[in-house]
Amino acid sequence: MGSQPETGRAVRSLAAAPETRAAGVEADPETLASVERRVLWLATSVVHHANRVRPNRSGIKVGGHQASSASMVSIMTALWFAHLDAEDRVSVKPHASPVLHAISYLLGRLDRGYMTELRAFGGLQSYPSRTKDPYPVDFSTGSVGLGATAPIWSAVANRYVRERFDAPAAGRQIALIGDAELDEGACWEAIADPAVSGLGEVLWVVDLNRQTLDRVVPNIAADRLQGMFEAAGWSCVTVKYGRLLRSLFARPGGEALRRRIDEMGNAEYQRLLRIPAAELRERLLGDGRGRRELLRLVDGLDDSELLRAVRDLGGHDLGSLVEAYREADAAADRPSVVFAYTVKGRGLPIEGHPQNHSALLTHGQYEGLAHALGADLDDPWARFPEGSAEAELCSEVAGRLDRRGPGDRKAPPDVPTQIGGRYRGETSTQQELGRLLAEMPRTAGPVADRIVTVSPDVASSTNLGGWINKVGIWSLEDRTDWFADDPETMLKWRETRGGQHIELGIAETNLVGLIAELGSTWSRSGEPLFPIGTIYDPFVGRALEPWSFGVYSGGQSILIGTPSGTTLAPEGGAHQSIYTPSIGIEQPGVSAWEPAFGQDLEWTFLHALSRLGRPGGESAYFRLSTRPVDQALAAVPEDAEMREERRRDVLAGGYKLRDASERGLEPVVTLVGVGAMVPEVVRAAEVLEEEGNIGADVVCLTSPDLVFRALRARQGFGEGPYAILDKLFPPQRPLPIVSVLDGHPHTLSFLGSIRTTPVSCLGVTDFGQSGDLEDLYEHHGIDPETIVGAALDVIG
Structure with missing residues (x-):
């Protein structure tokens, strides 16, 4: 099942933690366990009803992920009912959305009627959605890797508005992700960006169930992943074993049992979950050293205890999970990741099966689950009885988390319709973008204060130099510009907590992820921003899916693809974008612009700014060129009335x-x-x-x-x-x-x-x-x- 970290590595582990609850956990362990069972039942029932009970006119499988949800139940129960504060925000693994719905229902955020409407039109979305679900969701997820990284960029956005506008400090930014999601390059692009290593409010919790859609993955092991996170400056915590296994490790033969499990391949371990106790006794012994000691230990366990022990992973131990979350919080100077070993489908008849990803319980299995969990088949949506310890815990948690509230939203400043630019001679739209931004602090001060530009190491080549020289670079901390006194250095790289340009590494996915979260601050913290990302237009396709997902999630931003098209003639075919104009037409939630002249750019750009940071707003995409164009061709009318008519037509x-x-x-x-x-x-x-x-x-x-x-x-x-x-x-x-x-x-x-x-x-x-x-x-x-x-x- 993968080896533990080497003892000499600087990795914090709860694999051998004592069998005590973390100090400060308010919930009684039995009460918390009872809530956990109800969450499992509700999450499973939401999917069951959608597929087995609700009429299906089309005959197409509705779908849902009972096994993927089950592996997350303990992780999410411990997080919501024993750890979260009002200001914390959580991005939930897409396939665990039924668990989020179940918890929200128990906390009173979701009406009973929606529990039968998973994946129905106007009902609960297949994956958590900020804009489509009928109750507040912190982050939209669904595109693999993007929901995981969103809390990182949310943390940056929160830091930015706090430094620039004295907004209240936000809470922890948490991502709950599946281990297979770490296959996505978007995750590692974000993890490795230098701007991320100082974000102590970021926490990832990895559901290490070692399964994907098709198979048990043979080589997923926390120690290898930990090394990669550590190299990027993250703090790591591992929760591998539950309290029963840890107690067995302390008995004679316990070290042999630990060694056997650690050295066991993932597929072999999963197979042990699918066999009866008699066969398990033989297979668990293996053929390696320590077999005799292990036999004596196993012989001392009854069948029930043995079956529980092999399933007793730390990701299903509520007390250990709460300890892990609090230990991660202690690393306040850097982001943290908790690796929680789990069983996919834990507690369901399909647990551990290699093809359980999209499997649905039969009616018979569902009835058996009701019996095992003490649920009522005649009233599957029953909440806890009033006055019970579970109901009181739900009420206390709901009261604590609902203190966040919507808060006050500031209206964005009015954007002028024009700033009186004079466009003469031959110039390109990319050049005019740089001039326009550089003039904004003088001509539209309140608007300029809300502009934040972002670039993946192409700020100077997308003509942001003048703007940067005026407003400076935003950084988590002030840094010395050692080239400030160099007369040949034209670009002044002043990094302070008051700058308005954010420079990222060469990763377009990070760029659009950040502008999406910067474009959400109007609804999250009440501070509207005008985020502008510049990118080489040939790479818009690379950034498209995450940017589109950011728009879907409610982020309002401007993406500028420049330079574009065959006007990049000497650059060659690899840098000549031809399909981006179609992208502009086909992208929902976005207005696409391709102005030919400087005056057209001024009018359209100001209009695009005026659509940001507000309810009903809209993002924009600009396709700009480096080709100089004679501005006289625009023939902009001098007459004020005709000029205004031209502006409206533009x-x-x-x-x-x-x-x-x-x-x-x-x-x-x-x-x-x-x-x-x-x-x-x-x-x-x-x-x-x-x-x-x-x-x-x-x-x-x-x-x-x-x-x-x-x-x-x-x-x-x-x-x-x-x-x-x-x-x-x-x-x-x-x-x-x-x-x-x-x-x-x-x-x-x-x-x-x-x-x-x-x-x-x-x-x-x-x-x-x-x-x-x-x-x-x-x-x-x-x-x-x-x-x-x-x-x-x-x-x-």
């Missing part, structure tokens, strides 16, 4: 940049450009006019996402305005369309359905290669000549 998704009728030509085609491709589109319109006397309207889309939403709204599939469709594509003159972007062409293929017109979509459909911008544009067919040819084809 925020609605796009505007008419060139109208052929105003040039004395009858328009016969509409050329649509996005982002850095707009100059090519304008040039193609000029060529059509100059060489063929062909009138071409030019539309500049600032957000294909919003234009697509407008189309859906007009079709009756969503709510929202759609007047922008008539402004961009007038109904009185439906024209063929040529669309151009330096992403995949199918992104804009919906444009033809706005007026049911022919559409030719130009874009990038293959991995690129290094080269000059003009060469790559020609290679991919997004150069002016190809645009002209596509226009001639589409108009016949």
Whole structure:
């Protein structure tokens, strides 16, 4: 079952802890054990009812994880009923959500009616959800590895608002995870980040049941995992044996028993859980040294005691678990992890079976469980009788934990609609982002105070240098900038607890995990923030799933992918993102923007800020470019009223940049450009006019996402305005369309359905290669000549 840590290693272990309860545990052990049994029953019943009792119209298995829940029952009972304080927050292993529902029900947070609605529409979610469950949940989980790391980033966010805005100190940030979840790279990226090693409020509890969906994993052992955590600066506690086994270890032959269990493979140990006592007596002896001493020890145990002993792991010993939590708390200067050895399916007929992950109890097994746990099949949702010790414990815990309350929420500062930037000459949207942020402290002070930027070691290359020089780097502690007096150092790296930029290592998953939690402080601590993460756009795909999950969990943030697309010509195909424009359209809870000009960026960026940190808010994704574009092409009106109309069109998704009728030509085609491709589109319109006397309207889309939403709204599939469709594509003159972007062409293929017109979509459909911008544009067919040819084809 895996060896114990070597005695010389600096690892704290409760494997040989005394058989006494930790000091300060208020709950009577028998009462706590009674609550544990009821939690097991309720968690199992929630899944049983959803699959075996509730009518199933579709015939598809509802699902649920009775075995995965059972292995967590002791861990969660000890945590909730003997350890948690009001300000603590817990991320629960996804497959243990029925246990969370059961505990919440006993604490009065969940109405009885929901206990029959697991995985039903409008009922209890399959996995804990901050935004979908009918009662407050601390962290959403479900995407493996992301729920585990969320408390880490929550701890950073809590520290930030406490230092910046004098917010009250938060409690412990706890993650309950399965051992197989540690296979996820997201876990180790977070564990190893240097910013994490000083977070003493972080606690992970690992359910070490050594099983996955398909099998018993042969090589999971706490000592190997402990070494990895220790190397990252974490404190480790191991809870391996229960009190019965520890008492047997003290008897003659006990060392042989310990050695036999320690040296036993995980699969062999699991098999011992599935055999009768007579066979267990023989198999437990093994073939190694100490067999004779072990035989004498085993012969002194009756069948019941022997069967209990082989199942007596520390992760099911309530007293040892509480001791472990308190010992972990003592390491206040660094994060802690508790490894709790458990049996998957503990207490159920399916315990220890290698294929029990998604197994469901039969009706007969369920009835047997009711008998074993003293539950009432006629009233499976019964709470404890009023006045009983268990009911009093539930009431006391509920009162203690409910002291947290929602708290006061501060309203975010009003964001100006514009700051009066002047955009001249040739510049890129990435350059203008840097200038815009650097100007924010002067032009929008209260708003700038709430901005926090985050970068995975690309701050300078995403043009955050000016902003950083003004606001500084946020750190857990003040540090000396040894290059402050170096005249050749342009970027001033001042690390203090008052900075507004957070620099992480090269791990995009950490970046989006942190901005999700920074974007949740408005609802968690009442302090709204405007978190902005900058990332190279080619790596948005790598960060997409965790960022999407953060949005799903209620985190409101701005993700800026820059530089993007084939405008990264010399960088080669690996750094030329082509599918991110589609991601922007398809991501729920997000508005996607790709402005072509500095003025468009100013308006859209300020608008995106105004949507953060509030109920009903929304995240944003910006795709920016390093390609310098002549700002005069934007032709921003000087007249105040017309300028405001342009701003509203920009925020609605796009505007008419060139109208052929105003040039004395009858328009016969509409050329649509996005982002850095707009100059090519304008040039193609000029060529059509100059060489063929062909009138071409030019539309500049600032957000294909919003234009697509407008189309859906007009079709009756969503709510929202759609007047922008008539402004961009007038109904009185439906024209063929040529669309151009330096992403995949199918992104804009919906444009033809706005007026049911022919559409030719130009874009990038293959991995690129290094080269000059003009060469790559020609290679991919997004150069002016190809645009002209596509226009001639589409108009016949």
